[in-house]
Amino acid sequence: MSTSTVMQPAASSTSALTAARLVLERDLRLAFRKREQLVQPLAFFAIVTTLFPLSITPELSRLREIAPGVLWVAALLSSLLALEFLFRDDAQDGTLEQYALSGQSLTWLLFAKTAAHWLLTGLPLSLAAPFAAGALGAPASAWTGIVASVVLGTLALSLLGAIGAGLTLGVKRGGVLLSLLVLPLAMPILIFGSQATELAMKGASIAAPMYLLAALTVLGVTLAPIAAAAAVRISLE
């Protein structure tokens, strides 16, 4: 067999959606076999949240004022921490290269990987967020608003972060660089997310910041996987 036939993308009969579903299932199955990676971002989130009462004040009335900010900074940092693992293992063992050569759309495959990543980190974070907010003095009535805003925010962040993770694949010890790339771009998510949480805690309507968060998420769903695929291709060269 000559090398040229090996290098050519295989003509595939599997549709893009089926391939994406297979990747999603594979990533979920792998993650459930290695559970500590699921727990770590949550534990990190809890620790960062704990730092604030210890460093500022245990008084709930004062914590309540900063609760939305604390919640979102903690959520942002722990999703960022998890982003480093998004492509790294697959890049090291050559799986990503196989994806790129598979003849399937890399955009769809990476979208599926990002979705799996969000299901494994963003969704648990969203479910943990109301408890953290409660510990910081948020009223129980705010929990739906908090969950909804963190769901949208972490989704947008995972999509945005996929681009950064793709770009820093080839970089040794890229963790700090990844934060430097992604955090400035994530400022709108932080602003609208903490706004929604603050409004939810006051019992006001959270519609306005939620629409903006949803718009950012839609922008991320439509454009980010394309950019992430370009970034991964460049890093694999």
Next chain:
Amino acid sequence: MAWTWFHRLASPPHVYRLAERLTPWFAWSSALLILAGLYGGLVLAPPDYQQGEGFRIIYVHAPSAWMSLMVYTVMAVAAAVGLIWRMKVAHAVAASCAPVGASFTLAALVTGSLWGRPMWGTYWEWDPRLTSELILLFLYLGYMGLRSATEDVQRADRASAVLAVVGVVNVPIIHYSVLWWNSLHQAPSVMKLDKPSMPLDMLVPLLLMLLGFTLYFVAILLMRLRGEVLSRERNASWVKEALSR
């Protein structure tokens, strides 16, 4: 035919010579404009009735802030051209832009905070425009960090180009979300220079400075571009000829 000039821009020796020839023109005209603008702004223009002499820092601050955004746009356009047409020279332009843009951003931040001391009574106020300028500085630092972290030049070119394009889509979103954030969190305490009502003897020096800064950027860009092209083509024979002249 009509596109020959564009295709010739893809040739490093041509760009190197073109940059060499154009640099003095841009450098001298920018020096003249900046001198004229400084004279007009610092000597001829009357002190502001509210801010006194302190307003004069605007003659450095506003052009720097304007350039910080313009350089980012130039960088992103060059990066997109490099990605789409795989033009190496365009990547060299983008690479040369980043440190210049970061410096303009820093200049805008420093002058803004110096202006804030007498006007707001503090060096730093979470004013929306200063804040989004700060985020822009982080974007530049991320771009430069990614470039320096990637050893292979071509990969660094293309990876940072993707980042620049993603960034330029985000810059307006960040800017407006920061404006919105501030208007919700605190009452507008920011003094504003009302530009259209600015008298002519204050406005003309500002426009001169804007144009002068733009030409200065082009001159610096051309000089950096020559260095960038030389270091990228250091093994080519035309470089030896150009340097032995």
